[in-house]
Amino acid sequence: MLSTPDEHAGPRRQSVRKAGTAGLLGTAIEGYDFAVYAYLVVFIAPLFFPAENRTVGILAGLLALGAGYLARPLGGLFFGRLGDRRGRRFALVVTITMMGSATFLMGALPTYESIGVWAPVLLVLLRIVQGFSVGGELMGAATYVTEHGTGRNHGVLSAIVPFGNSLGGALAPGVVGVVTLLIADQAMGEWGWRVPLLLSLPLTVLVLVLRTRLSDSPEFEKLAERQDVTTGSPVREVLAHHRAALLQVVVLSASVMFVGLFAVSYLTLDMQSTAGRSPGEAARIAAVASFCLMPCQLVTGRLVDRFGRFRLQVVLFAASACVVVPTMYTISDPGLPVAASVLVYVVFYCVAGCTFIPAFGAFTALFPTRVRYTGSALGFGIGSSIGAGFGPFLSSYSADLAGNRYAAAVLFVAVVVLGLVASWTMRPVAGPVAAMTPRR
Incomplete structure (x- = not known):
């Protein structure tokens, strides 16, 4: 007997819910594991990268942050091949195991005082393992989730992975902020920084x-x-038949990752150095922004289904470029109430974080099913290693080189323009996922 569409509707909805839950929670843990280091760097840097100049130590800690991003292309290569040959689920089981193990070991590492130069070496190696696993996780989860979709819910499903990543990004500063409230500053610098890592x-x-x-x-x-x-x-x-799509993913992912890390990493350090915010206070502000971002991302997913990927990408990129300078000006004024800084930072953070939604939908739509995991993961790995791996460091370096902190905003706008060019030239391939992606 032939089955009716209604007979399949229930099991299909259940399958979509399970896939969405697995993608959301997995990327949330990966997001937490990877982001928590950024909020602990002010505690970790003096212990693993001792230097007479505190700024030098922080820069060294940011380079260790970047090392994780530089490993993403290798993770994309490895897990893309694994996912396209052995299946998406198998690859995603491996990625979450690697990430959780690396984060836990990072929390158990002895410091420079105990084992000398091996401390920063091991820290960087574990950051590389984290980046390697994320290189396969984000696009693997995006591929897995969107391949459960239909033409009516592609935007929403595309939002699940960035939403999960944002949830992890919100948990990271939230946990750090709570721990800094419960543990004295001196103890936080000695051992308290380990707690958020071990919770992984x-x-x-x-x-x-x-x-x-x-x-x-x-x-x-x-x-x-x-x-x-x-x-x-x-x-x-991919290299033989989808080179243009690969390049487009590289450029767009570099752009959205630069924009996102500018909000997550650079501005949190900037508000500490210019407005005298404590690390714990900056982490709590970032946590508020992260939790506000999540409903905005779900709404953006709905808007992608209604208006199309390209239109939303243009609006969000343009809005982020318009508010970056006012945001930097507001958060640097120590005379303003904390509420004002939080409000402006939240607006920027939400706009910047929502640029991921239409981008993630585009990444998986540019490649056919048989190489979708490899193409999207490799392109995203390369792009994120550039945009996020070097982004916070280049933002800090450009401001220091120019002697003007707003030089970082100029760099920000230039990156946004590159992202718009890449988005403009994208054309989804023929196939089920491409059919879900609204044309501009």
């Missing part, structure tokens, strides 16, 4: 159990049924 372990176990109970995405299962899963090198296929 139970969260990782929870997500790992959830992911091992999932089936693979419907599109990959259909590919396997047709015996059309790539047996060769998906990387070679």
Whole structure:
């Protein structure tokens, strides 16, 4: 007997919910694990990168932050190949295991005082492991979730992974902020910084159990049924037939990651150095902004389904460029009430964070199913290593070189323009996911 559409509706909705939950929670843990270092760098840098000049130590700590991003392309290569050949679910189980283990070990590391130069070496190596796993996680989760979608919910499903990442990004400063309230500053600098890192372990176990109970995405299962899963090198296929799409993903991902890390990392340090905010206070402000961002991202997903990816990308990029200078001016004034700084920072943070939503929808729509994981993960890995790996450092360096902190805003606007060019030239390939992506 033939099944009616209604007979499949219930199981399909349940499958979409499970996929969305697994993608959301997994990227939330990955986002927390990867972002928490940025809010602990002021405590970690003196312990692992001792220097007479505090600024030099902080810059060294930011370079360690960037090391994690530089490993993302390698993670994209490895997990893209794994996901396109063995399945999306299998690759995502491996990514969450690697990330959780690396973060827990980072919290258990001895400092420079105990083991000398091995302390910063091991710290950087663990950051590299984190970046390697994120290189496969974000686009793997995006691929897995969007391959469960339909033409009516592609924007919403595209929002799940950035939403989960934002949830992790909100948990990171939130946990750091709470810990700094409970633990004295001196103790925080001695051992309290370890607590947010060690908390990763139970969260990782929870997500790992959830992911091992999932089936693979419907599109990959259909590919396997047709015996059309790539047996060769998906990387070679991407480079041979999808070079333009790969370049577009690299440029757009570099742009949105630069914009996002400018809000998350650079501005939180900037408000500490210019307005005298304490690390804990800056973390709590960032946590408020992160929690405000999440509903904005879900709304943006709905708007993508209604108005199309390109229009939303233009509006969000343009808005972020318009508010960056007022934001920097407001948060640097110590005479303003904290509420004013929080409000302006939240507006900028939400606009910058929402630029990810239409971008993530585009990344997975540019490649056919058989190489979708590899193409999107490799392009995103390269782009994020450039935009996020060097972004906070280049923002700080440009301001220092010019002797004017607003030089970082000029760099910000230039990056936004590059992102708009990349978005303008994108054309989704023929296929199910491309059909879900509204044309501009």
